[in-house]
Amino acid sequence: MALSAQEILNNPFLNKNTAFTKEERKAFNLEGVLPPTVRTIEEQAVQVYGQYQSKPTDLEKRIFLMNLFNTNRTLFYHLMSEHVVEFMPIVYDPTVADSIEQYNELFLKPQDAAFLSIDEPENLEATLKNAAGGRDIRLIVVTDSEGILGIGDWGVNGVDIAIGKLMVYTAAAGVNPAQVLPVVIDAGTNNEKLLNDPLYLGNRHKRVRGAEYYDFIDQFVKTSVKLFPEALLHWEDFGRSNAATILEKYQDKITTFNDDIQGTGIVVLAGLLGAMNISKEKLTDQRVLIFGAGTAGVGISNQILDELKRQGLSEEEAKSHFFLVDKQGLLFSDTPDLTPGQKAFVRQRSEFKNSEELTSLEAVVKAVHPTIMIGTSTQPGAFKESIIKEMAAHADRPVIFPLSNPTKLAEAKAEDLIAWTDGKALVATGIPAAPVEFKGVTYEIGQANNALMYPGLGFGIIASTAKRVNGEMLSQAAHALGGIVDTTQPGAAVLPPVAKLTEFSQTIAEVVGQSVLDQKLNKEAITDIKQAVVDMKWEPKYTELSLG
Known part of the structure; x- marks a missing residue:
C-alpha cells in the first residue's frame, strides 16, 4: 500500500522537504504540497544553520536541532557532519543535562x-x-x-x-x-x-x-x-x-x-598513553589516584590495571599503583560499605603510619605523592591550588584529569591547573576546554570525552559482526587513540581534538574490527575489515525515493 504525501513528509527517514525532485513530487503525490523551488541538501543546510544561529541559548539551539531530527533525519546529520565540534556539546554533554x-x-x-x-x-x-x-x-x-x-x-x-x-x-x-x-x-x-x-x-x-x-x-x-x-x-x-x-x-x-565502565576507562587510558608519549615516561612507573570511586572511577581503574598487566606487571604489582579516594577518604580493606569494584583496589592500613588521618583528598595526596590524578567525583573545585602544588612538587609532569561533568561539577579548570603547575601539568577535561595561553605557550586541552572512543569502537564491533566484546579489543582501541597524539608540539594535547572525530573514529573502527577478526570472534566471514567498514558506513545524503 502506497504511503500518502503526508505520511512521507511526516517520516523523518523519508522526508527531504524542499529537496524532493520534480519527478518524485509527481510520482508520490507531493505536487503542490511543497513550495515549487527544488533545493539541494547543501542549500537546505545553509538555511537551517542560519536558523540555528539565531537561537540565543544552547538549550534553545538543542530544541531546534531536535525538531530538525524529528522531521528530517538526513538533513540533521548532514548539518551535524559540517559542524560536529559546535554541535557535540549541544546535542550531547553538557547541554543534554539541561534538556x-x-x-x-x-x-x-x-x-x-x-x-x-x-x-x-x-x-x-x-x-x-x-x-x-x-x-x-x-x-x-x-x-x-x-x-x-x-x-x-x-x-x-x-x-x-x-x-x-x-x-x-x-x-x-x-x-x-x-x-x-x-x-x-x-x-x-x-x-x-x-x-x-x-x-x-x-x-x-x-x-x-x-x-x-x-x-x-x-x-x-x-x-x-x-x-x-x-x-x-x-x-x-x-x-x-x-x-x-x-x-x-x-x-x-x-x-x-x-x-x-569500559568506554570511560578506554578514553582515560588513551589519554594516559598520550601523556606518556609526551613525557617519555612509563605507565608502569606511575602512582594513580582516582578521586571518586563510583562506576566510572572503578571502570577507569580496571582499564588501567588491565593495561599494566599487559605491560608485564603481575596483578599484585599492578594493584599497588592505585589509590582510590571516595567520600570516606582513601579506601582501606576495613572501610565500611565498599562496592565489589572498590574492594579490588583497597589499601592496607599497615602501609601508612597515619591511616586514620587519610580522610581528605589533600591528606592522601601528601601521603602518596601521585603522579596521575583523575577526578570522577562530581565535587566542583575539589582539585584546589594547594593540592595541585603539592602534587606538582613530587612529579616532573603531573597528569591531571578533572573529568566530572557537566561544567558546574568539574574538579578544576584547565587554565588553573596549567598555572598552578607552571605549565608542567598534562591535562584532560571531561567537558570541552579552550586552549590555555601561559608564558608564551599555547596548551591544547584534550577532552577525555567518551565520544572520542565509543563511536569507532561500536562501529568496529558492528561492522566485524563480533560475537563478544573483550579486553583485547578495548586495549587495541586505547592504543590507537593514544597514538594519534602529536608529541612534537609544545603544549600538545594528550588526546586528539574532537574536530578530527570522524577521521579517528574510522581508524578505531578498523583497529577494533581487525582485533575481532584476529581473535576469530566474527559471526560472518570477513576478510577485509577496511572494506567492511566502508560498506557499512552511512552517509547523510538524499537517495532516490522508493517505496516498494
Missing part, C-alpha cells in the same frame, strides 16, 4: 525510543517491536537513568541520554540512524522532585530493586537478542549498584559493553 532536567516541560515527540516500564513486563516485547517499526536494528543504547552524567537519578527523562548517544554514533562513525534504537528502562525514580512534579511522564514510585529489577533486565536482554540478533547492546548511565553487576552477567554471553 533532561526539563524533559517534562519540553516533551514533544518520543524520537523513536522504546519506553519499557517495569510495571508492565508483559508489554516488553511489543514495546521493542513497536519502537523498531520493522527496522533492522544493529545498535541499542539502553539506560535506566539512575546515574545520569553527574546529575544523578532522572527517571524516564534519561531517555535523552540514549538518544543523544546514538546521534554521536551516527555523526562520528556513520552508524545508520535507521538501524539504531534508544531504550529507557523505567524502574521508577528516587528523585523526589520528579515524583512530586505533576508534569512528570514516568512511573510515580521509588526505584524497584532486587530480584524484580534483575528479572526485568534479563527479560529485556533475552528479548533484544531474539528480536535483534545482530545488535550491539550498549549500557549507559546505570547506577553504581547495578552497572557492573549487569555487565559482568552478560559480557561473556552477548555482544555488549558498558560505556561508563
Whole structure:
C-alpha cells in the first residue's frame, strides 16, 4: 500500500522537504504540497544553520536541532557532519543535562525510543517491536537513568541520554540512524522532585530493586537478542549498584559493553598513553589516584590495571599503583560499605603510619605523592591550588584529569591547573576546554570525552559482526587513540581534538574490527575489515525515493 504525501513528509527517514525532485513530487503525490523551488541538501543546510544561529541559548539551539531530527533525519546529520565540534556539546554533554532536567516541560515527540516500564513486563516485547517499526536494528543504547552524567537519578527523562548517544554514533562513525534504537528502562525514580512534579511522564514510585529489577533486565536482554540478533547492546548511565553487576552477567554471553565502565576507562587510558608519549615516561612507573570511586572511577581503574598487566606487571604489582579516594577518604580493606569494584583496589592500613588521618583528598595526596590524578567525583573545585602544588612538587609532569561533568561539577579548570603547575601539568577535561595561553605557550586541552572512543569502537564491533566484546579489543582501541597524539608540539594535547572525530573514529573502527577478526570472534566471514567498514558506513545524503 502506497504511503500518502503526508505520511512521507511526516517520516523523518523519508522526508527531504524542499529537496524532493520534480519527478518524485509527481510520482508520490507531493505536487503542490511543497513550495515549487527544488533545493539541494547543501542549500537546505545553509538555511537551517542560519536558523540555528539565531537561537540565543544552547538549550534553545538543542530544541531546534531536535525538531530538525524529528522531521528530517538526513538533513540533521548532514548539518551535524559540517559542524560536529559546535554541535557535540549541544546535542550531547553538557547541554543534554539541561534538556533532561526539563524533559517534562519540553516533551514533544518520543524520537523513536522504546519506553519499557517495569510495571508492565508483559508489554516488553511489543514495546521493542513497536519502537523498531520493522527496522533492522544493529545498535541499542539502553539506560535506566539512575546515574545520569553527574546529575544523578532522572527517571524516564534519561531517555535523552540514549538518544543523544546514538546521534554521536551516527555523526562520528556513520552508524545508520535507521538501524539504531534508544531504550529507557523505567524502574521508577528516587528523585523526589520528579515524583512530586505533576508534569512528570514516568512511573510515580521509588526505584524497584532486587530480584524484580534483575528479572526485568534479563527479560529485556533475552528479548533484544531474539528480536535483534545482530545488535550491539550498549549500557549507559546505570547506577553504581547495578552497572557492573549487569555487565559482568552478560559480557561473556552477548555482544555488549558498558560505556561508563569500559568506554570511560578506554578514553582515560588513551589519554594516559598520550601523556606518556609526551613525557617519555612509563605507565608502569606511575602512582594513580582516582578521586571518586563510583562506576566510572572503578571502570577507569580496571582499564588501567588491565593495561599494566599487559605491560608485564603481575596483578599484585599492578594493584599497588592505585589509590582510590571516595567520600570516606582513601579506601582501606576495613572501610565500611565498599562496592565489589572498590574492594579490588583497597589499601592496607599497615602501609601508612597515619591511616586514620587519610580522610581528605589533600591528606592522601601528601601521603602518596601521585603522579596521575583523575577526578570522577562530581565535587566542583575539589582539585584546589594547594593540592595541585603539592602534587606538582613530587612529579616532573603531573597528569591531571578533572573529568566530572557537566561544567558546574568539574574538579578544576584547565587554565588553573596549567598555572598552578607552571605549565608542567598534562591535562584532560571531561567537558570541552579552550586552549590555555601561559608564558608564551599555547596548551591544547584534550577532552577525555567518551565520544572520542565509543563511536569507532561500536562501529568496529558492528561492522566485524563480533560475537563478544573483550579486553583485547578495548586495549587495541586505547592504543590507537593514544597514538594519534602529536608529541612534537609544545603544549600538545594528550588526546586528539574532537574536530578530527570522524577521521579517528574510522581508524578505531578498523583497529577494533581487525582485533575481532584476529581473535576469530566474527559471526560472518570477513576478510577485509577496511572494506567492511566502508560498506557499512552511512552517509547523510538524499537517495532516490522508493517505496516498494
